[in-house]
Amino acid sequence: xxxxxxxxxxxxxxxxxxxxxxxxxxxxxxxxxxxxxxxxxxxxxxxxxxxxxxxxxxxxxxxxxxxxxxxxxxxxxxxxxxxxxxxxxxxxxxxxxxxxxxxxxxxxxxxxxxxxxxxxxxxxxxxxxxxxxxxxxxxxxxxxxxxxxxxxxxxxxxxxxxxxxxxxxxxxxxxxxxxxxxxxxxxxxxxxxxxxxx
Amino acid sequence: xxxxxxxxxxxxxxxxxxxxxxxxxxxxxxxxxxxxxxxxxxxxxxxxxxxxxxxxxxxxxxxxxxxxxxxxxxxxxxxxxxxxxxxxxxxxxxxxxxxxxxxxxxxxxxxxxxxxxxxxxxxxxxxxxxxxxxxxxxxxxxxxxxxxxxxxxxxxxxxxxxxxxxxxxxxxxxxxxxxxxxxxxxxxxxxxxxxxxx
Amino acid sequence: xxxxxxxxxxxxxxxxxxxxxxxxxxxxxxxxxxxxxxxxxxxxxxxxxxxxxxxxxxxxxxxxxxxxxxxxxxxxxxxxxxxxxxxxxxxxxxxxxxxxxxxxxxxxxxxxxxxxxxxxxxxxxxxxxxxxxxxxxxxxxxxxxxxxxxxxxxxxxxxxxxxxxxxxxxxxxxxxxxxxxxxxxxxxxxxxxxxxxx
Amino acid sequence: xxxxxxxxxxxxxxxxxxxxxxxxxxxxxxxxxxxxxxxxxxxxxxxxxxxxxxxxxxxxxxxxxxxxxxxxxxxxxxxxxxxxxxxxxxxxxxxxxxxxxxxxxxxxxxxxxxxxxxxxxxxxxxxxxxxxxxxxxxxxxxxxxxxxxxxxxxxxxxxxxxxxxxxxxxxxxxxxxxxxxxxxxxxxxxxxxxxxxx
DNA sequence: TATGAATGAGTATTCATTCAT
DNA sequence: CATGAATGAATACTCATTCAT
Numbered sequence: 001x002x003x004x005x006x007x008x009x010x011x012x013x014x015x016x017x018x019x020x021x022x023x024x025x026x027x028x029x030x031x032x033x034x035x036x037x038x039x040x041x042x043x044x045x046x047x048x049x050x051x052x053x054x055x056x057x058x059x060x061x062x063x064x065x066x067x068x069x070x071x072x073x074x075x076x077x078x079x080x081x082x083x084x085x086x087x088x089x090x091x092x093x094x095x096x097x098x099x100x101x102x103x104x105x106x107x108x109x110x111x112x113x114x115x116x117x118x119x120x121x122x123x124x125x126x127x128x129x130x131x132x133x134x135x136x137x138x139x140x141x142x143x144x145x146x147x148x149x150x151x152x153x154x155x156x157x158x159x160x161x162x163x164x165x166x167x168x169x170x171x172x173x174x175x176x177x178x179x180x181x182x183x184x185x186x187x188x189x190x191x192x193x194x195x196x197x198x
Numbered sequence: 199x200x201x202x203x204x205x206x207x208x209x210x211x212x213x214x215x216x217x218x219x220x221x222x223x224x225x226x227x228x229x230x231x232x233x234x235x236x237x238x239x240x241x242x243x244x245x246x247x248x249x250x251x252x253x254x255x256x257x258x259x260x261x262x263x264x265x266x267x268x269x270x271x272x273x274x275x276x277x278x279x280x281x282x283x284x285x286x287x288x289x290x291x292x293x294x295x296x297x298x299x300x301x302x303x304x305x306x307x308x309x310x311x312x313x314x315x316x317x318x319x320x321x322x323x324x325x326x327x328x329x330x331x332x333x334x335x336x337x338x339x340x341x342x343x344x345x346x347x348x349x350x351x352x353x354x355x356x357x358x359x360x361x362x363x364x365x366x367x368x369x370x371x372x373x374x375x376x377x378x379x380x381x382x383x384x385x386x387x388x389x390x391x392x393x394x395x396x
Numbered sequence: 397x398x399x400x401x402x403x404x405x406x407x408x409x410x411x412x413x414x415x416x417x418x419x420x421x422x423x424x425x426x427x428x429x430x431x432x433x434x435x436x437x438x439x440x441x442x443x444x445x446x447x448x449x450x451x452x453x454x455x456x457x458x459x460x461x462x463x464x465x466x467x468x469x470x471x472x473x474x475x476x477x478x479x480x481x482x483x484x485x486x487x488x489x490x491x492x493x494x495x496x497x498x499x500x501x502x503x504x505x506x507x508x509x510x511x512x513x514x515x516x517x518x519x520x521x522x523x524x525x526x527x528x529x530x531x532x533x534x535x536x537x538x539x540x541x542x543x544x545x546x547x548x549x550x551x552x553x554x555x556x557x558x559x560x561x562x563x564x565x566x567x568x569x570x571x572x573x574x575x576x577x578x579x580x581x582x583x584x585x586x587x588x589x590x591x592x593x594x
Numbered sequence: 595x596x597x598x599x600x601x602x603x604x605x606x607x608x609x610x611x612x613x614x615x616x617x618x619x620x621x622x623x624x625x626x627x628x629x630x631x632x633x634x635x636x637x638x639x640x641x642x643x644x645x646x647x648x649x650x651x652x653x654x655x656x657x658x659x660x661x662x663x664x665x666x667x668x669x670x671x672x673x674x675x676x677x678x679x680x681x682x683x684x685x686x687x688x689x690x691x692x693x694x695x696x697x698x699x700x701x702x703x704x705x706x707x708x709x710x711x712x713x714x715x716x717x718x719x720x721x722x723x724x725x726x727x728x729x730x731x732x733x734x735x736x737x738x739x740x741x742x743x744x745x746x747x748x749x750x751x752x753x754x755x756x757x758x759x760x761x762x763x764x765x766x767x768x769x770x771x772x773x774x775x776x777x778x779x780x781x782x783x784x785x786x787x788x789x790x791x792x
Numbered sequence: 793t794a795t796g797a798a799t800g801a802g803t804a805t806t807c808a809t810t811c812a813t
Numbered sequence: 814c815a816t817g818a819a820t821g822a823a824t825a826c827t828c829a830t831t832c833a834t
Contacts, residue, residue, distance in 0.1 A: 005814095021306055023221035027808060037816040039810075048808065107302045107363070108219050120367065148380055154360040155384050162356025163349070165305070169318070182346060186353050190388030203797090225825060235799045240826065401818090417702055419617035423804060433820045435806075444804065503698045503759070504615050516763070544776060547757070551780050554756025558748045561701070565714070578742055582749050586784035599794095621829060631795040633831075642829065799831080803824105810820080 009034045013051045018097035077137030086180040093176040127153040204242045207232045211249045216298035275335030284378040291374040325351040402440045405430045409447045414493035473533030482576040489572040523549040600638045603628045607645045612691035671731030680774040687770040721747040
């Protein structure tokens with residue numbers, strides 16, 4: 001089990017990264033926000049970038065576990081998609097800081113291979129999850145088979161991300177989760193066969 | 199007419215920003231890439247950030263003019279949407295560097311109000327363009343009227359952006375423009391009424 | 397109590413400013429002279445100008461306290477003037493570097509309001525001290541009453557400063573304090589009534 | 595005869611140096627003030643410092659010629675001293691910018707030997723002029739013979755300079771020349787024998 | 793002569809990282 | 814484990830000077 005301070009620093013970093021962006025944030029600011037000394041950070045993290053890396057890997061893992069659960073609980077493909085999107089929006093609505101960091105930092109080109117890889121892996125996992133759902137939908141006859149799967153994955157992911165992004169830029173002032181159903185509806189019309197699941 | 203050096207520097211900056219990101223890029227690197235002295239940059243730009251600002255405002259204008267033309271040339275709403283998306287993909291395919299900069303830097307949280315505003319304005323214009331097309335489509339009976347317009351705009355924009363983003367991350371190794379038709383098809387199924395335009 | 401390093405840097409700065417002048421001195425030179433890293437300076441001073449400001453305010457205070465003491469210890473006005481001038485010359489003779497900095501930097505036109513104000517305030521205090529002595533001298537009948545006080549203050553201050561200045565330019569090679577008595581004599585003839593105090 | 599532009603630049607430099615000080619002034623500012631191109635300055639001056647050097651040597655010469663004239667026109671030593679001081683104050687009152695530059699830049703420590711020498715030479719000449727007057731006064735019996743001549747020179751020079759300096763700092767808002775008589779009176783009491791010249 | 797665009801050396805300042813306590 | 818003072822490499826920006834026109 002990770003120490004108390006570790007989580008303290010992670011949370012502080014998310015807060016400050018969300019407000020100012022990674023490069024605009026100093027390690028000293030994170031330390032102050034976390035209420036620890038500058039040097040203490042280096043007891044838990046290799047360097048500044050490692051903090052961001054851990055945010056992506058540690059927190060992403062937490063969140064993805066919820067996604068998998070949500071998808072597993074649903075039966076049919078459409079409901080799985082709905083569950084996925086809803087829990088995605090829920091997770092980000094619950095932690096807007098994290099949402100901001102994900103949205104704004106994941107697109108940044110970076111030198112560190114470790115970080116790039118981490119981010120790419122997360123995206124890939126997410127797309128794979130969508131891919132599995134769509135394939136299941138195709139098997140069930142709820143989703144069109146004449147679709148380039150790679151495009152469909154991005155189509156769904158892009159739509160969800162843009163909805164989140166708009167919400168983030170709007171300052172998180174409205175209910176993000178309420179966008180889930182209309183969004184799924186749009187997606188299903190795009191990729192679905194029209195066959196009803198009930 | 200802007201001076202020769204101005205464009206030289208803009209192009210150099212796009213190249214280097216695309217490769218390393220804004221914060222990882224030094225002014226000296228831009229100067230070297232442009233083949234000018236460090237100080238020369240400050241004859242044409244107020245500071246480093248101003249270069250990015252100019253890229254967004256100057257180059258975005260160029261590109262947006264093409265978008266408006268493309269949309270204007272088409273007759274029916276679906277064709278307008280197809281034109282818009284195709285010219286979007288074309289523009290970014292032709293200048294991958296610019297695409298990378300747009301995709302990765304536009305999401306960054308930043309202090310400068312000027313830059314944030316510039317970026318927000320571009321996004322808004324784009325969404326408005328989509329909005330107009332959809333409204334026209336609703337009038338023509340090609341697009342559903344039971345849609346929350348704000349969501350539709352983001353839905354389309356998000357899908358396009360994610361397609362570009364994936365292409366960017368893949369190193370631009372395949373034909374981006376060929377994604378236009380399937381993408382429009384997906385979007386139209388999502389937002390269309392099913393009525394055929396021919 | 398101020399840290400060790402603070403004084404180390406102040407002394408180093410005085411030395412280097414005295415040798416090369418404020419604008420010709422780099423922060424790196426001060427750091428090297430003080431035996432600290434460049435960055436360390438910014439732990440104790442806001443910026444380069446702040447060092448000069450602190451020299452004026454911190455060291456001036458030290459010295460002025462001595463002046464007030466010296467003046468207070470003397471009884472009659474002429475002796476007070478003699479004490480003031482002697483301790484002034486003594487102080488500057490003891491720290492020629494400081495003398496040089498005071499003489500050469502205090503006349504410079506500068507943007508910083510804080511610095512200008514600091515310098516003006518010191519000059520004013522000094523002139524006020526002289527003013528008080530002269531007024532006491534007038535009461536005692538040792539000094540002429542037909543004098544424009546503002547002129548007298550400057551007359552005395554100017555004479556003392558020029559004597560110091562010449563000594564500074566001469567490289568501090570002779571005994572500055574020995575000029576005190578003849579200087580006071582000259583001043584007293586100029587402003588005195590001729591009445592003897594003994 | 596020096597070209598038009600030469601004087602134009604000299605005057606412009608005096609104006610800007612007076613306002614901002616030598617080190618705070620850029621060559622471009624001088625050029626703008628003079629209404630010439632940056633490069634033009636280097637047709638008339640070797641470098642930035644040369645401008646200041648020329649101000650001291652060219653303008654000082656002009657002024658000193660007036661001083662010598664004024665001193666020559668007077669008969670007796672006291673009147674010579676009065677003439678000198680009055681023309682000094684007059685000259686500076688007429689060109690406050692020049693006064694500021696003289697007062698503030700002449701004390702600065704500088705690397706350039708040429709400039710330091712120029713400034714020292716001017717001061718020396720001035721002190722010599724005073725010296726000659728005092729010696730004449732001693733011959734005539736108007737001035738005390740028990741004075742260390744080096745001190746007397748500085749005594750007078752210092753008093754005059756401080757009076758000018760105060761006027762400069764006050765923004766030149768009062769009549770400087772009117773200080774001449776009281777100032778001479780003070781000096782004469784200090785150094786004179788009391789014998790009346792009429 | 794005159795120009796002003798271009799140069800690039802020079803510098804104040806920041807900040808990730810270390811390490812003695 | 815925890816601290817935070819100290820470090821010094823890194824970098825945006827300025828400006829005196831040059832030179833092709």
